[in-house]
Amino acid sequence: MTADPRRTVRIVPGGPIMVEGPVCIEMPDGSTVESDRFMVAICACRRSKNYPLCDTSHRRRAKPARTVTAQADNAVAN
Numbered sequence: 001m002t003a004d005p006r007r008t009v010r011i012v013p014g015g016p017i018m019v020e021g022p023v024c025i026e027m028p029d030g031s032t033v034e035s036d037r038f039m040v041a042i043c044a045c046r047r048s049k050n051y052p053l054c055d056t057s058h059r060r061r062a063k064p065a066r067t068v069t070a071q072a073d074n075a076v077a078n
Contacts, residue, residue: 007019007020008020014058015044015054016041016042016043016044016054017041017044017059017077018037018039018040018041018042019036019040020038020039020040021035021036021038021039021040022036022037022038023034023035023040027059029051033051033052033053034060040053041054042054043055043057044058044060045054045057
């Protein structure tokens, strides 16, 4: 009996599609992108500069936390 050829694919909400590697990704123009990593992140948002591979461009920068003093000053001003 041969090894099971199925691969695990995990869709990360708001993030990439994780595929057990190694993989060969065929692009719409017929070109291919290969990765020999054990887990490959495929970009789902198309923001990646390394598309089709994810470079974490989907992450949003957090707004700086407002200080308690700034919040109090704002409340008094309103």
